[in-house]
Structures are given as structure tokens and as C-alpha cells.
Amino acid sequence: MKAATLRKTVLPYLLIAPGLLFVAFLLIYPLISGVSAGFFLQNRLGGEREFVWLNNYRQLLSDDIFVLAFKNTIIYTVAVVVLQYVFGLILALFLNEEFRGRGLFRSLILVPWIVPTIAGVLSWRFILSEQFGILNVMLLEAGVLSQSIDWLGDPDVALFSVIITAAWKNTPFVAVVLLAALQGIERQMYESALIDGAGSVQRFAYITLPGIKAVSTVVLLLTTIWTFNQFDFIYLMTKGGPANATQTIPVYTYLNAFSFLRFNYAAAIATVGLLMMLIAVVFIYRRNEE
Amino acid sequence: MIAASKRHVLLKRLLVYVPLLVLTAILLFPFFWMISTSFKPATDIFSKDPTFIPRDITLEHYRVLWTETQFPVFFKNSTIIALSTTVLTLGVGTFFAYGLSRFRFKGRRNFVTLLFLSQMFPLVLLIIPIYLVFIHLELVNTHLSLVISYCTFALPFSTLMLKSYFDGLPSELEEAALIDGCGPVGSIFRIVLPLSAPGIAAVGAFAFILSWQEFTFALTLTNTNEMRTLPVGISMMVGFREVLWGQLMAASVMVTLPVTVLFVYFQKYFVSGMTMGSVKG
Structure with missing residues (x-):
């Protein structure tokens, strides 16, 4: 009997121990160690660490590229999150209608989301390339453009191009989640609103939007976090260039750490990013709580 | 009318x-x-008037890719790493999720919240200390370092997905097994795991897809062509002067293929998995 009780009390801990170890060593430790690295200076890997208090942060203020990355990150995150939400909602509303082939469309729109980032990025880079890109060919033929545009090489349009393509990647996720929320709204509510003489705009504003509000908050929180932290997509698209036109906090952090080998400075940049994101998350959460 | x-x-x-x-x-x-x-x-x-459908179909880009480039090496590395990650994630995650689902212990609630929050940590911040640790352990440029890293990042989501799966299984099943003389460990292996096989398979597919296409860790933790995975290897095949788009697109198709197959097969689970998290949230 005693052995059985012992097994019963020890078993849960045995079950979760390996998972706990992974999480502690590769999520908690790096987070604490990463944030604290921002307050130190180290000349070479494994050398003496010197506590420099806020020096790295003071340097950030006079770093023009950091200021640009800060600004770009805000523009990028807001634009991508809004585009994804608007187009995701439009798709979800269409797919919520009853029509033939709905299941097929619902599967097809998921394609951008499942195509690996590297494949999506390379396809876009080919489509957007200045010389042989199909986008320029089509726009020139249609007479929209008089000369081809270097979509990813021109500092004036590069950020715009990256925003559109990044929104393309995750719109399906938003669409599918919002569709599930739309299907949770009771049909009866629409029917009784129709009897009461509510128009389609009123039905959308008073039934649809409130019906998906809770899910929308979660979707906006998730997409904000993901977009804000997104590194691989922008890095593969432009490496933050041309002339830092698409430089963002995650890309600038990475370049500092692994190209310029300034680990402590990189840690400080990422910590500022973490704080910015926390503020954004609290803001979205609060707004939607009301 | x-x-x-x-x-x-x-x-x-x-x-x-x-x-x-x-x-x-x-x-x-x-x-x-x-x-x-x-x-x-x-x-x-490279023609001035491209067509949507190829005028002539050629397999030349695929042939060159598989016989004259490093692509087969990248493909082999990605396969080994993604399969190992899948097995390890399922091994650790299944018991982790089962423990969190069935037993009440101190800090359980906080723990589940922490798993949710961990999705928020910026990867570029975490990767700096992780890189330094792997240098210390002399594990940089090995498959093992990538498998460990991918497991960590597949684990929170896998655990949450599996936990909700186990939450849906009535615990009377295990109680009945206990009465019939089956130990707690035996009931996991004989009752719980066989019943949740489809859910576990879907989570495995998720872990595979995640590690198959991961870029950031692979870029940081590998530094020779012999060790590179598909996403990093392909990204380095992009030339500076002359870009061989045919070959790059063939490589992109090859990376996408396994993911698409898994997705089509497990679509039902993935879609319900990704909506579940947000809708319930």
C-alpha cells in the first residue's frame, strides 16, 4: 500500500520532469540570461564581464539605425496585423456563406500558411525581381507602370513590399480562426434581426462584430506578438536592407549578435523590443476588455 | 416572379x-x-514575355538539384533532424501533457500559463544565450544542438494540444483499469496512449513540420555545408550576380512537398488545433 501511494505522489513529478527541464534550460534560463546580458560588456566570448549598468541602452539612443529599426518595427507590425485582420475577416465572411465548393476553398486558402517560409520568400523574390519578375511584366503590359520597379531593392518601396508579402503569409490563419468564430454565432439571431427589419450593415455591426469580439482579441494579440518578433521572413526577404529601409528590431538584434559579434548590445536591443511588445499586448488587451 | x-x-x-x-x-x-x-x-x-503554363516541360532543374548541388546533403540533414525532433517531442510532450492533465499539484495552473506566455519570448533574444551555451558544450554545428532547440520550441504548443486531448478522455477509463489491476504506468501505455493515437500523430506531424522548415536556429547553430538544413542551405544557393531561379524554385517545391502531404493528411486536426487555442483562449 505504501509503495502504491508513493508511486502515486511521485509519478506526476516524474511525468513532467523532462518537460520541465527543457522549458527551464531553453526558455527560462535564456530569457533571464539574455535580458541581464544587456547590462554587461564583454570584449570577447568567454572573457571577463564588466557590469556597465545602462551604457548599452544609452548607446542605443544615438544609434541612427536603431532609431530607424524602432520606427520600422512599429509601422511593419501595425500594417501587417491590420492587413491580416481585414483580409482574414473578408475571407472568413465569404467562407461563412453556403455555396458549392466551400470546403475546397477553405483548404485552398491555407496554402500560404503551410508553404515553408523559405519557399514562400523565394517565390516572392522571383515575382518581385526587377528584371524578370512577373509583377513588373504584368504591370508594364497593363500600362500601370511606365518603367519597372525594383520592389525589394528600392529603399522607398522595399518596406511596403515586405509588409504586403508578410501579410500574405499569415492571413489564412486569421481567416480560419475567424471563420470558426463566425460559425459559433447562432443563425437564429440573424433571422430574428431580419424579421425586426435590420439591414445587412446593422446585422454586421450588432450581431457579427460582437459575436467575434473575444476571438478577435486573441487573434490580434497572437498576430501582434508573432509579427513583432518575426525574424526569418524579413531576413530572408531583404536582410533589413536596402540601406536599412526594412531594418526591424529582431533583424537588427540578430545582425548585432551574429554579424558584428556585439552580444551585449544585441541583448539590449532585444530587451527594448520585449518591452515594446509587452506595452502593445497590454494595450490591445485593455482596449478589448472594455 | x-x-x-x-x-x-x-x-x-x-x-x-x-x-x-x-x-x-x-x-x-x-x-x-x-x-x-x-x-x-x-x-x-528569363524571357521577356513569360507564360503562366510552361511551353515546354523540363525536369532539368530537378536533375541538377539532386545530382550537382549540395541539395541531397541538406535534404538528409533536414530529414534526420525533423524525425529526431518528432520522436523526442512526442516522448517528452506526451508524458508532460498527461501529467498536467491528470494530476493536481502545486503550480500546475501557473505552469500552463507559462507555456502560453513562452510563445511570446522573442527568439532573437533567447538564441544569444542558447548559442553561448552550445558553444560551451561544444555542440555547435551538430544535429543534436538543433534537435534539442527544436524540441524546446515544439514542446509548449505540443503539450497544450495534447493536454486538451487528454482532458477530453474520461478518467473513468484509467480508474477502471486500476481496479482491474493495471498500475498507473500500465494504464498510460495500455489505455491512454492507444486511445489518443490520432491526436498524438497529429502533434507529431506538427513537430515535424516545425523543425523541417525552421530557419533561425539552423542559421545560427550550423556553419558548414555538411551540417546545413534545407531552409538555410537553399537560402545560400541564391547567387549574387546570377540567380538560378529554375533551380531555386525546384528546391522550393521539394521543401514544400513533405509539408503539404502531411498537412493534407492531418488537415482536420491542424485546423481544429489552431482554432481551438484561439477560440477557447
């Missing part, structure tokens, strides 16, 4: 179909263009 209402229905149908077709076409175009280009001869790819 009947004709008018029929016309009305037709108009309504068109109002749904046309915009939906346009949006879907835009969403699918890069995927379509990638496949089309991978089968086009170089003269067609």
Missing part, C-alpha cells in the same frame, strides 16, 4: 464567387508560380 428570384439567387452567387475567386487566386499565385517556374527551361524563365 420566379425568373426574378432566380436571377436574384444567381446574382448573390456571383457576388460570393467572384471576389472569393480573385482573393484565392492572389493567395495561391506565388505557389503556382513556383511550381510552374520549376518546370520551365531557362530560356522561358
